[in-house]
Amino acid sequence: MDKIKNQTRPVFPFTAIVGQEEMKLALILNVIDPKIGGVMIMGDRGTGKSTTIRAIADLLPKIEVVTDDIFNSHVSDYDLMSDLVKQRIEDDLKISTQFIKVPMVDLPLGATEDRLCGTIDIEKALSEGVKTFEPGLLAKANRGILYVDEVNLLDDHLVDILLDSAASGWNTVEREGISIRHPARFVLVGSGNPEEGELRPQLLDRFGMHAEIRTVKDPSLRVQIVEQRSSFDRDPYSCIEEFKNKQNELKNCIILAQQQLSNVVIDYDLKVKISQICGMLNVDGLRGDIVTNRAAKAFAAYQNKDEVSIEDIRRVITLCLRHRLRKDPLETIDSGTKVDQVVNEILV
Structure with a gap:
C-alpha cells in the first residue's frame, strides 16, 4: 500500500469503469497496435471520456527509454529513436536507459503551433552554430498517448499537424533554413461533444476509429457508476488496491496481445x-x-x-x-x- 501511495496523483482504475464498452475497446486496440491511427470519442458531457483515457495510460506497462533524452527514444528501435541517440550509437558511446510510465500528454485548446511542435533557438544557432531545440508536446508524447479534449473546437491547422505527425510518426520543425526532425509516434485520442460542432469529414477520416458514447439510461447502472466514483473520491488508494488484480490481468493481456500481433x-x-x-x-x-x-x-x-x-x-x-x-x-x-x-x- 505504501508503494502505491508514492504515486503522485491517484488515477481511477480502468477496470473499475462501468459500461462504455465501445470506448474501452477502441482504446485497448489502439494501445495494442498504435498504427490503427488513434480514436475519436464523441459523446455527451459527463460520460467519463477524460477519466477513461487517463485510466488506460495509467494501466499500461512502463517503457524503457534512453536516459536524459527529450524524445523518450527507444534503445534499439531506429523508428523510435532521435538522431542524437542514433549518432551516439554510431560513435559507440555507452547508452544508459531507465523505465518510465507511458507518457500521457494533454493538448490544451489554446495551444500554439510552437507549443505543439517545439521551437529552434535561431540566435544560438547563428551565434554559436549549435542547434538548440526546445521540445513541444509532440516530442513529449513520443511512445505515449496524446489527448485532445474538445478536438472539434481545435484550430483546423493544428489538427492537420497532429494528424500528419500521428500518421508519419515524425515531426519536423523548420526555421530560417534550420531543420530538426524527431520521432513522434503516439496514440492520438480526441474527444468531443457533437452538440459543439463536428470535425471536417477529411479530418474525421484520418482518425482510425470512432467511438460513440451515450449517457447510461439504466438506473441500476447509474447508481453503480455513482457509487464507484464516490468510493474512489473518498479513498482512492483502497479503490486502486481493490482493482489491482484486475488491472494486472488486463495489463498482461495487452502485453501478450502486443507480442502476438505480428x-x-x-x-x-x-x-x-x-x-x-x-x-x-x-x-x-x-x-x-x-x-x-x-x-x-x-x-x-x-x-x-x-x-x-x-x-x-x-x-x-x-x-x-x-x-x-x-x-x-x-x-x-x-x-x-x-x-x-x-x-x-x-x-x-
Whole structure:
C-alpha cells in the first residue's frame, strides 16, 4: 500500500469503469497496435471520456527509454529513436536507459503551433552554430498517448499537424533554413461533444476509429457508476488496491496481445468481404479497409488467437467505418446502423 501511495496523483482504475464498452475497446486496440491511427470519442458531457483515457495510460506497462533524452527514444528501435541517440550509437558511446510510465500528454485548446511542435533557438544557432531545440508536446508524447479534449473546437491547422505527425510518426520543425526532425509516434485520442460542432469529414477520416458514447439510461447502472466514483473520491488508494488484480490481468493481456500481433493472419476471403462492405457503403479511399484489417488483427491478438474470424471483424468494423460514410442531410438512419445493416448482409 505504501508503494502505491508514492504515486503522485491517484488515477481511477480502468477496470473499475462501468459500461462504455465501445470506448474501452477502441482504446485497448489502439494501445495494442498504435498504427490503427488513434480514436475519436464523441459523446455527451459527463460520460467519463477524460477519466477513461487517463485510466488506460495509467494501466499500461512502463517503457524503457534512453536516459536524459527529450524524445523518450527507444534503445534499439531506429523508428523510435532521435538522431542524437542514433549518432551516439554510431560513435559507440555507452547508452544508459531507465523505465518510465507511458507518457500521457494533454493538448490544451489554446495551444500554439510552437507549443505543439517545439521551437529552434535561431540566435544560438547563428551565434554559436549549435542547434538548440526546445521540445513541444509532440516530442513529449513520443511512445505515449496524446489527448485532445474538445478536438472539434481545435484550430483546423493544428489538427492537420497532429494528424500528419500521428500518421508519419515524425515531426519536423523548420526555421530560417534550420531543420530538426524527431520521432513522434503516439496514440492520438480526441474527444468531443457533437452538440459543439463536428470535425471536417477529411479530418474525421484520418482518425482510425470512432467511438460513440451515450449517457447510461439504466438506473441500476447509474447508481453503480455513482457509487464507484464516490468510493474512489473518498479513498482512492483502497479503490486502486481493490482493482489491482484486475488491472494486472488486463495489463498482461495487452502485453501478450502486443507480442502476438505480428503472428496474426487474416484469410484472403475475409479481406475481400471487408473491402466489399467498404465498397457498398461508398467509403472514400482505402483507409477504411486498412484500419478494419488492422483492428480485426489487434482484436484477435487481444483474445490470444492467431487467426481473425468473422466475429472479430463484426466487433470492430462499425468502430472503423461509421465516421467515413458520406453525410446525407436527408438520411434519417444513423451511420452506425447503416454499417451494421451492410455487415449483416455480407458477413454471414
